[in-house]
Amino acid sequence: MLMNHEVQEQLWSSIQEAFKNVLVEDPRFEENELKRVFGIQSTNGANVHLAPGFGRGLGLYPIFALINHSCRCNTESLESRTDHLLVVQAKSNIKAGEEITTSYLRPDQATFTRRQFLYDKWRFWCACHRCADPTELGAFSAGILCNTETCDGILLPENPLDEHSSWSCNKCNNNISWEKISSLLQEAVQIVEKSENTSDSLETILFQLNKFLFHRHFMIIQVETKLFQQQVERYKNGQLKLTRPSLDRMVQLGLHILQQMELTDPGENSLKTMINEKLVAFRVERACQDFKAGIIKKEHLQKLLLLKQKTMPTNVRK
Incomplete structure (x- = not known):
């Protein structure tokens, strides 16, 4: 089960407005369910790099979403330019029993900025x-x-x-x-x-x-x-x-x-x-x-x- 943190109200409000104006007429959609899906996507989604002119994309990779964060992770994620297949590969030797980790953010910033960003978006204080x-x-x-x-x-x-x-x-x-x-x-x-x-x-x-x-x-x-x-x-x-x-x-x-x-x-x-x-x-x-x-x-x-x-x-x- 993928995690669903509290959604960012500013982003949710625009989706909620679209629901009330359009999707409310479709019996397949319920507001609570839409909010839950949005929360899962916001918590676990990864940026998808589209061709110029196609805007921004967000992809949900269920297995990748289970990998925990570390500010000095031992893997890197590589996205195919054609089919957007996501490949996770080791950046260093990973010992048997060692946790496989990824980074949820750019690692170039200082600890106090990284930890605050991680808490604001994913609701945890990193202690890596x-x-x-x-x-x-x-x-x-x-x-x-x-x-x-x-x-x-x-x-x-x-x-x-x-x-x-x-x-x-x-x-x-x-x-x-x-x-x-x-x-x-x-x-x-x-x-x-x-x-x-x-x-x-x-x-x-x-x-x-x-x-x-x-x-x-x-x-x-x-x-x-x-x-x-x-x-x-x-x-x-x-x-x-x-x-x-x-x-x-x-x-x-x-x-x-x-x-x-x-x-x-x-x-x-x-x-x-x-x-x-x-x-x-x-x-x-x-x-x-x-x-x-x-x-x-x-x-x-x-x-x-x-x-x-x-x-x-x-x-x-x-």
């Missing part, structure tokens, strides 16, 4: 091994710089399973209340929201955020990812000249994003594949410029060209 670890298994996605005069440590929650826990530095005795941390995070949100959607503006955001957020903080990674994708589009449209400084920046961004993604979501996914493909392409272009300038040897360029050939798109998506 990543959520229970203040460092998030070494990802430091919530890290805030201590910024005292003599300390370069990182502020982390003392008890990440308590949403109002105080935060302390991993190097000194500095202790900060959740209210103060919340204020710093709100400041970061305001910096991001007030910015313009240009490469220069995004670079300014990163400069400002890096003053008080750890460089692997999820908000910094999100802005870096947006900047990387934006620069890729500018290059495709002929708006970005691949100078050596711009290539260095793209390689720096790509490497930093991929390193953090490997900590928060080991294994393959569509975003990671795209970034890796573009990163290799930028590294090859930089190597070509270096080879023409006599900086590197032909063998080094050939290795990168072989690496580029191996980065091919797949016929499934996560």
Whole structure:
């Protein structure tokens, strides 16, 4: 029996209106039954990726819906682009008797945001091994710089399973209340929201955020990812000249994003594949410029060209 949590009233109200205006005339439909079905679908449904122009879809995969969530899961779900068949495959070796887990959300955010989202949508507070670890298994996605005069440590929650826990530095005795941390995070949100959607503006955001957020903080990674994708589009449209400084920046961004993604979501996914493909392409272009300038040897360029050939798109998506 699939679970049926309390439905979101805002979404249900629009369906309820459609029922009262149209479906009420059909004796096959009852309001209570429709609400129960909607609750099951909302609780257990998975996004279905339709072709451009066909809108958004939600599919119900009964066996997949029985897999529990973990913020550091051991499987990935792959959807066929043609028949929308869902395949669940292991991302790492799964021992006999070990629970098979999936992730109900994007794992790039910090513990306090993931846990709140999971509670709001599925009514449970996650206590997986990543959520229970203040460092998030070494990802430091919530890290805030201590910024005292003599300390370069990182502020982390003392008890990440308590949403109002105080935060302390991993190097000194500095202790900060959740209210103060919340204020710093709100400041970061305001910096991001007030910015313009240009490469220069995004670079300014990163400069400002890096003053008080750890460089692997999820908000910094999100802005870096947006900047990387934006620069890729500018290059495709002929708006970005691949100078050596711009290539260095793209390689720096790509490497930093991929390193953090490997900590928060080991294994393959569509975003990671795209970034890796573009990163290799930028590294090859930089190597070509270096080879023409006599900086590197032909063998080094050939290795990168072989690496580029191996980065091919797949016929499934996560």
